[in-house]
Amino acid sequence: MAGTSSGIVACLTAAAVGTVGFLAYQAQATVPPGLAGRPGTNASPSAAATKAPRDRSSPGALPNASGTGERVVYSVDDDRVWLVDERGRVQRSFGVHPGTVDPPPGKYWVTSRTHAATGTDGIPIEHVVRFTTIDGVTIGFSAAVGTGSGWAAESVKTGGIRETRADGDAMWRFATIGVPVMVIR
Numbered sequence: 001m002a003g004t005s006s007g008i009v010a011c012l013t014a015a016a017v018g019t020v021g022f023l024a025y026q027a028q029a030t031v032p033p034g035l036a037g038r039p040g041t042n043a044s045p046s047a048a049a050t051k052a053p054r055d056r057s058s059p060g061a062l063p064n065a066s067g068t069g070e071r072v073v074y075s076v077d078d079d080r081v082w083l084v085d086e087r088g089r090v091q092r093s094f095g096v097h098p099g100t101v102d103p104p105p106g107k108y109w110v111t112s113r114t115h116a117a118t119g120t121d122g123i124p125i126e127h128v129v130r131f132t133t134i135d136g137v138t139i140g141f142s143a144a145v146g147t148g149s150g151w152a153a154e155s156v157k158t159g160g161i162r163e164t165r166a167d168g169d170a171m172w173r174f175a176t177i178g179v180p181v182m183v184i185r
Helices: 002-029 165-174
Strands: 071-075 080-084 090-095 106-109 112-118 124-134 137-144 160-163 180-184
Touching: 080 165, 090 165, 106 124, 124 165, 137 165, 160 165
Parallel strands: 071 180, 137 160
Antiparallel strands: 071 080, 080 090, 106 180, 112 124, 124 137
16 A cells, blocks of 8 residues: 555656646746846847937927837836837826836836835835846835835835835736836936
């Protein structure tokens, strides 16, 4: 009986390992282009480092040269975000408060999302939408939970781009895994 039990356990273990391997292969094979690289290396090298042209009569308007199609546009100079649909129409635009580490201009993709977490600054946050890592600091959008501003102290090295809770809700609904994030000056 002992030999039979160990044989069954061995077969079940082999089946489980094979299933996990197969699922890992499937997951890897369906990763959208640009998400398969190491964190921090998914920025497009063709992105311009110059400031995107602005409509001077409407400072909150979507900057020219900010990409095409569905995307999140984030201006590090203006501390502003635009959620743009597949037809190029702005669905929402809002100001943000950046962390202490800015991502370089380029095209990124949403790589992970977490409903609730604690930021690197110790502040509880929700609707975390991450898109890159710079020098070991994860960069993404989030909203502080609870009262207070939720803005990190300048002395803390953070990549959290903080939004209001209402803007964080909108970002959460819009920016799913694989959605492009255009970082501009």
